Ligand SMILES: Cc1cc2nc3c(=O)[nH]c(=O)nc-3n(C[C@H](O)[C@H](O)[C@H](O)COP(=O)(O)OP(=O)(O)OC[C@H]3O[C@@H](n4cnc5c(N)ncnc54)[C@H](O)[C@@H]3O)c2cc1C
């Protein structure tokens with residue numbers, strides 16, 4: 001059948017959403033709240049990267065690794081990586097239940113399984129179905145970058161898309177890239193008995209984060225046994241019966257590192273190639289689809305959200321952008337995307353959370369900054385829990401308003417929320433003094449930071 005035959009039986013919608021990951025699911029479900037007729041198109045099962053190969057499996061594996069690491073303090077234990085991986089997959093299935101097709105259909109969404117291809121600015125083809133809509137949202141996510149290095153086509157490599165499908169973890173692994181994925185999975189795999197070499201071309205791990213805290217986390221990983229190689233760029237790879245050989249280049253010269261397997265954690269590329277966006281004139285770069293402050297593309301009825309847009313590649317950002325588009329389309333009054341509200345956390349052990357600027361960024365953008373720090377070793381709760389490795393750093397302007405905050409330490413992700421609330425609502429750090437924090441809790445460290453701020457701004 002030709003495309004013109006399909007167009008005779010077009011299905012009509014208020015909104016067609018392409019991709020059922022964090023962005024697409026939030027868009028479709030929010031549009032249902034406005035009583036809209038919505039089609040959701042997905043080429044795999046709903047859930048996207050977060051459920052199947054991202055947040056859920058990585059956090060499941062990290063938690064098991066953490067529990068094993070603690071248990072090892074009190075006696076020797078045997079680790080069965082096949083059991084760990086099958087438990088990870090069971091937890092994926094459990095998380096998926098909340099977004100499975102019957103749940104979406106019960107909410108009123110019309111679900112189409114297949115690859116969406118644009119026919120024109122109002123119409124997409126999915127298998128034998130032609131869907132036409134007033135508005136279309138592209139939420140097709142991203143894929144792992146595979147390095148264009150000598151020998152790449154001759155090796156069997158791992159990415160986040162296949163590592164959680166392994167039957168067993170390897171005895172040794174090279175993890176290329178010490179960003180969020182590389183750091184989280186290196187530390188977890190080392191705790192699960194894998195010998196890990198973490199290779200990074202930047203001078204430190206998590207290079208976008210507060211350097212002082214990244215270095216502290218690096219020490220923790222090294223103490224755990226992760227072999228970290230910095231300032232190293234991969235230039236060639238090969239594989240034989242013994243495993244993988246990776247050639248690295250650094251200012252000191254070339255070196256070869258070996259392991260049973262290799263995992264690429266080198267960043268992401270947007271999923272655009274099969275959509276046919278060029279033919280309908282949607283502008284994009286290698287970083288993703290170009291959108292304005294309302295996540296609207298240059299084709300006015302088409303929107304794009306999540307990893308396919310960026311700049312922050314997090315599930316909560318995909319969800320925020322998608323909900324914002326839907327409220328703007330069907331609610332009252334249009335609100336632009338506010339990137340200043342974003343916070344994130346790398347789920348290393350200890351966790352590493354951040355909102356706003358680092359100290360270096362703040363000192364470049366502002367004239368008069370004040371920096372407040374607090375060490376976990378000065379916190380009673382951290383002492384009794386034996387969780388004293390960690391530090392919080394808050395950077396304020398000359399009135400105490402928070403420009404940025406980073407916390408490396410136990411429960412950092414949750415602790416950051418309080419600082420994020422102050423920052424977002426323009427409440428000075430010293431104001432926290434007025435709220436009595438429970439003893440002995442981790443949140444006391446925020447109270448101590450605010451004491452320092454009070455002393456500073458009164459003086
Ligand atoms: C290992 C790992 C750990 C992570 N951990 C975290 C974390 O702890 N916290 C956090 O916030 N973020 C985390 N992330 C990032 C997070 O997973 C992504 O930011 C998020 O999933 C992006 O959502 P999305 O909706 O934009 O894209 P996706 O979730 O990728 O969804 C896009 C969907 O579109 C579908 N699709 C693509 N093209 C088409 C087409 N043409 N037709 C039909 N369907 C199509 C895909 O199959 C996919 O299901 C992690 C990522 C990884 C890899």
Ligand SMILES: NC(=O)c1ccc[n+]([C@@H]2O[C@H](COP(=O)([O-])OP(=O)(O)OC[C@H]3O[C@@H](n4cnc5c(N)ncnc54)[C@H](O)[C@@H]3O)[C@@H](O)[C@H]2O)c1
Nearest residue numbers: 177178179180181182200201233234265266267313345346
């Ligand atoms: N906890 C979380 O929220 C979480 C966890 C995992 C992933 N994520 C998201 O997924 C995204 C992708 O994660 P990622 O870790 O793949 O990317 P990333 O951009 O965070 O890190 C990639 C790292 O690879 C290094 N690199 C690139 N090319 C290299 C080369 N040839 N040789 C050596 N090193 C090289 C980069 O310098 C960088 O440090 C993140 O940006 C994040 O938004 C979030």
